[in-house]
Amino acid sequence: MKVLVSDPLSEQGLTILQQHFTVDVLTGLSEEELVEKIPEYDALVIRSGTQVTRKVIEAADKLKIVGRAGVGVDNVDVEAATEKGIIVVNAPEGNMLSAAEHTIAMMMALARNVAQANESLKSKKWERSKFMGVEVNGKTLGVIGLGRIGAEVAKRAQGLNMNILAYDPFVSDERAKEMGVTMMSVQEIVKLADFITVHTPLTKETRNIIDAEEFALMKSNARIINCARGGIINEEALADALNTNKIAGAAIDVFVNEPPFDSPLIDCKTLIATPHLGASTEEAQINVAVSVAEEVVSVLNGGTAKSA
Ligand code: NAD
Ligand code: MLT
Numbered sequence: 001m002k003v004l005v006s007d008p009l010s011e012q013g014l015t016i017l018q019q020h021f022t023v024d025v026l027t028g029l030s031e032e033e034l035v036e037k038i039p040e041y042d043a044l045v046i047r048s049g050t051q052v053t054r055k056v057i058e059a060a061d062k063l064k065i066v067g068r069a070g071v072g073v074d075n076v077d078v079e080a081a082t083e084k085g086i087i088v089v090n091a092p093e094g095n096m097l098s099a100a101e102h103t104i105a106m107m108m109a110l111a112r113n114v115a116q117a118n119e120s121l122k123s124k125k126w127e128r129s130k131f132m133g134v135e136v137n138g139k140t141l142g143v144i145g146l147g148r149i150g151a152e153v154a155k156r157a158q159g160l161n162m163n164i165l166a167y168d169p170f171v172s173d174e175r176a177k178e179m180g181v182t183m184m185s186v187q188e189i190v191k192l193a194d195f196i197t198v199h200t201p202l203t204k205e206t207r208n209i210i211d212a213e214e215f216a217l218m219k220s221n222a223r224i225i226n227c228a229r230g231g232i233i234n235e236e237a238l239a240d241a242l243n244t245n246k247i248a249g250a251a252i253d254v255f256v257n258e259p260p261f262d263s264p265l266i267d268c269k270t271l272i273a274t275p276h277l278g279a280s281t282e283e284a285q286i287n288v289a290v291s292v293a294e295e296v297v298s299v300l301n302g303g304t305a306k307s308a
Helices: 011-019 030-038 056-059 078-083 096-111 114-122 148-159 173-179 188-191 211-216 235-243 282-300
Strands: 002-005 022-025 043-046 067-068 087-090 142-143 163-167 194-199 222-227 249-252 271-273
Touching: 002 030, 030 211, 043 282, 056 078, 067 282, 078 087, 078 173, 078 194, 087 282, 096 114, 096 148, 096 194, 096 222, 096 249, 096 271, 096 282, 114 271, 142 148, 142 188, 148 173, 148 235, 163 188, 188 194, 194 282, 211 235, 235 249
Parallel strands: 002 022, 002 043, 043 067, 067 087, 142 163, 142 194, 194 222, 222 249, 249 271
Antiparallel strands: none
16 A cells, blocks of 8 residues: 655654555645645545645545545645545543643743844843743633643743633533633633733634724733734734734644645734744654554554544
């Protein structure tokens, strides 16, 4: 059987696949190229770069499984795959700690203007008074989406002595109590929080969950972070809130369109940004690659998938 790996995958994952199947690694394929290649393959392994569209799925004659080495399957037309009996699996746990740590790094960088101060110093300026920061100690962090990553962020922020408010319609009061988190509506959270971070999937309900109406309710010293998916925070509304100093800053890892060179956010001075690096650690990339490779081996050998 043949496996196509169409995004960079760690060596450990490739080795597992190569022990069982013929593996081709062909990255950077266009949709047309993928449509042309896919009929040869029994499995397709991707990260976030490859778009597995309906057209790709329809061209797939032998495909049994699409393995996403990561959490979000929003780059796969899952409906088209399901119609054709193709299993879509992901690696839901392998990168959660890396994404949570990146969120904390972004929050601390926001609080202390690390990125802007670095840029200033490297352009040979010594602007100590320009970069007055804030402590996170004793401050309130609002977490929208208290799943795997949101919960890990909350736990780490509690270690920094922050008070946690959260919104997640699927988390019980009992679980929230266990975690020492106070559940509230989005509207209440945005009024009270000093820092806000979003950790939901991108769905009909979560698209623009933070929009102009929510920015209007925020404190002027509020800072917001998105290490989940572009579109959960409305980019135009965020750019407007930053450009009019309605809020103090934002740290964004994910964008509606990536790369986001046409995004209204790109020129905002109080925005710091990373190019979708939440899962980019050695550890996370090994974890997700191994997890997805094991799923592909199991399914192609007639077994079941754990994360389908
Ligand atoms: P998860 O499924 O464990 O948690 C998501 C949580 O969102 C769940 O608890 C769910 O109940 C909640 N939720 C769903 N709809 C909601 C709504 N309308 N309002 C509020 N909460 C809602 O997922 P996760 O592993 O924690 O991942 C969270 C996000 O992070 C996903 O979008 C994922 O794609 C993204 N992610 C990004 C990176 C990165 O590189 N930046 C890395 C990993 C994951
Ligand atoms: C994910 O959903 O796992 C992340 O976006 C990370 C990635 O695959 O780059």
